[in-house]
Amino acid sequence: MLKLSRLTDYAAVVMAQIARYPEQAHAATELADAVQLPHPTVSKTLKMLVRAGLLESRRGSLGGYRLARPATSITTSDIIGAIEGPVAMTECSHADGDCDLVDTCGVADNWQRVSLAIRTLLDSVTLAHLAQESPLKLPVQLPIQSVTLASRAEV
Amino acid sequence: MLKLSRLTDYAAVVMAQIARYPEQAHAATELADAVQLPHPTVSKTLKMLVRAGLLESRRGSLGGYRLARPATSITTSDIIGAIEGPVAMTECSHADGDCDLVDTCGVADNWQRVSLAIRTLLDSVTLAHLAQESPLKLPVQLPIQSVTLASRAEV
DNA sequence: TCGATAGGGGACTAAAATGGTCCTCAATAG
DNA sequence: CTATTGAGGACCATTTTAGTCCCCTATCGA
Ligand code: SF4
Ligand code: SF4
Secondary structure, three states: OOOOOHHHHHHHHHHHHHHHOOOOOEOHHHHHHHHOOOHHHHHHHHHHHHHOOOEEEEOOOOOEEEEOOOHHHOEHHHHHHHHHOOOOOOHHHOOOOOOHHHHOOOOHHHHHHHHHHHHHHHHOOEHHHHHOOOOOOOOOEOOOOOOEOOOOOOO | OOOOOHHHHHHHHHHHHHHHOOOOOEOHHHHHHHHOOOHHHHHHHHHHHHHOOOEEEEOOOOOEEEEOOOHHHOEHHHHHHHHHOOOOOOHHHOOOOOOHHHHOOOOHHHHHHHHHHHHHHHHOOEHHHHHOOOOOOOOOEOOOOOOEOOOOOOO
16 A cells, blocks of 8 residues: 555654644653553654654653754655655665665666655655644645656657 | 565566567466566466456466556556555545544644645556666656645545 | 366465564653 | 653564465367
8 A cells, every 4th residue: 555654654643743832842641642642652653753863852850852853844754764764665766775686677767766756755745734734725835846757758 | 664565566577577568468477487586476466467457367378468458558556556455655545544543633634635646646657667678867757746735635 | 179278266374564562771850 | 869751672462465375267279
């Protein structure tokens, strides 16, 4: 299904929640409660987000989590990357990829382009966009670049 | 990593291989040999592709597989859909989705739009594109539509 | 009609990824 | 000093994925 892992989804939900009140620090318990998810699980994703540099944490009483950067400069690929690793559709689309077929499969190059296109798209959607609560009607256009695919004239 | 399952990748490789010689029927054994993958596995993916209506099969001697439609009207989402089911980033992005948080998570709507954008992108890449053998540098731009995050589409 | 060739269906297993829990340690405020 | 809150990591159950195998059916041509 080409789908996000559930944890990644949680991460997005939690990040959005934080983004809506960026000034305050949010305790894991509080967040877990707000999004109706088990505390340990939320806690785990929060830790991952911190490690990826998307959140800052503060221990002790009055501690909690807050955004490391403004919501407008955190992208969905950042979030996905924090939980699942870099966005890459095929084995050969990321740095550590190691596929035996890379020389013979004949599609590696093009998959990589597609992968890049998706990454670009996800880069253009920020946490600020995600956190918009209601289905806004305002047509905020995301500039999704055309991505060059190797192609022959016939297209 | 938001990545395709390995079988999906195989499916693409095999489809591309068939697409390069669309006139002949290709036996599973032949294909397995061509792409250097174990025969039973290739066979399995071929069956899935047939069931999804992307390939036609013919039994008996002189039988084999061939494309059910021209390569230009088979898209990458078709292929992904055949193996993994419809492209959907989040649980709530596809028909049978069932997520308890849908009313409270606050990001469902926007994830669905992102998901739609990706689906659109994958729809615009055809098997004919994928099958191009060499990494052509010719910058033929694929018109990937800008997708508006906010516009309430006909989802 | 027979037999060789090729696909169809589906059961089965091994291995890996995922989701979720828990426990102990470290930092911080007051 | 102590209550609070995060860090880190071990651990387990479950699901998903990948891969294999067996037996059946269809088609062709001798
Ligand atoms: S595209 Fe070719 S090389 Fe890249 S992963 Fe799939 S098979 Fe391996
Ligand atoms: S986005 Fe909200 S509703 Fe959709 S799957 Fe994630 S949590 Fe459930």
